[in-house]
Amino acid sequence: MQGEGSAVALAPLREIFSSVQGEGPYVGTRHLFVRFAGCNLACRYCDTPRDTPATCRVELVAGRQRFFHLPNPLTPEEVVLLVVNLLRQLRHGAVALTGGEPLLYPTFLRELLPALRQVGCRIYLETNGTLPHALEEVVDLVDIVAMDLKLPSSTGLRSYWSEHEEFLARLEGKEVILKAVVSRQTSKEEVERAGELAEKARAVLVLQPVTTRDPNSRPSGMRLLEMQEWALRKTSDVRLIPQVHKICGWL
Numbered sequence: 001m002q003g004e005g006s007a008v009a010l011a012p013l014r015e016i017f018s019s020v021q022g023e024g025p026y027v028g029t030r031h032l033f034v035r036f037a038g039c040n041l042a043c044r045y046c047d048t049p050r051d052t053p054a055t056c057r058v059e060l061v062a063g064r065q066r067f068f069h070l071p072n073p074l075t076p077e078e079v080v081l082l083v084v085n086l087l088r089q090l091r092h093g094a095v096a097l098t099g100g101e102p103l104l105y106p107t108f109l110r111e112l113l114p115a116l117r118q119v120g121c122r123i124y125l126e127t128n129g130t131l132p133h134a135l136e137e138v139v140d141l142v143d144i145v146a147m148d149l150k151l152p153s154s155t156g157l158r159s160y161w162s163e164h165e166e167f168l169a170r171l172e173g174k175e176v177i178l179k180a181v182v183s184r185q186t187s188k189e190e191v192e193r194a195g196e197l198a199e200k201a202r203a204v205l206v207l208q209p210v211t212t213r214d215p216n217s218r219p220s221g222m223r224l225l226e227m228q229e230w231a232l233r234k235t236s237d238v239r240l241i242p243q244v245h246k247i248c249g250w251l
């Protein structure tokens, strides 16, 4: 998103806050979350609003869940100042870029990330793995990529296997976490395909049970064990990890 006649990149954000990483192998680590607004997908299970809010809510004191609000869109400089204010208060393992879909804003990220790296924090990118060209623009500026594998059984969308393959091809040498949200309807074929991709990418595969009030969508504990076994026939590191922040009451 470009401002009128300005060279500065702008992006709409939803929130900036300090919390405990609730997903994947870094669960339990303190991360500084920067959540972009807007997404190119519409996963059935998504727990994040799809709109672009008029303002971005920002924590003043890391982790206290007390916010001030800034009008969207923001500039990279503003985001650096807001993030540095929180990083100065408390050690964080990484700045976690999420959304919405952060890779909708590659120009903004190219201006934001070098400044964040200068303050010495690792960059953790949470992404839906469907925008390989946008990834190409920023891959040198991120340290850890947590890439979702979008399974039709849980997203309710078409499959994105070819985009995922193109995306992974650009992640050589990066730390990659593959994450698949699974539901009661997730098939053996989908899980095996996810395992094959993880094996090819030499990445850990996280099977993340969908968080839902719908008992017909929630996979049973036994079904999750079965899914793990299906995936373990294809790759060696398969972990069953729910969204811990929703269990523990963290943002």
Ligand SMILES: C[S@@+](CC[C@H](N)C(=O)[O-])C[C@H]1O[C@@H](n2cnc3c(N)ncnc32)[C@H](O)[C@@H]1O
Binding pocket: 023, 039, 045, 046, 047, 048, 098, 099, 100, 101, 102, 126, 127, 128, 129, 147, 148, 179, 181, 208, 209, 210, 211, 212, 243
């Ligand atoms: C909100 S998305 C934003 C980043 C990116 N768009 C993506 O999908 O990875 C962040 C993570 O939350 C997960 N997620 C969202 N809603 C969920 C739910 N109801 N149950 C389990 N995981 C969910 C997504 O699968 C993704 O791994």
Ligand SMILES: Nc1nc2[nH]cc(C(=O)O)c2c(=O)[nH]1
Binding pocket: 019, 020, 021, 022, 023, 098, 099, 126, 245, 250, 251
């Ligand atoms: N605590 C916490 N951990 C998270 N890991 C990934 C998240 C996301 O929404 O991208 C998330 C989130 O929203 N909160």
Ligand code: SF4
Binding pocket: 039, 040, 041, 042, 043, 046, 047, 048, 099, 100, 101, 128
């Ligand atoms: S890609 Fe991520 S942000 Fe977009 S709808 Fe799916 S889960 Fe939500």
Ligand SMILES: [Mg+2]
Binding pocket: 047, 048
């Ligand atoms: Mg979340």
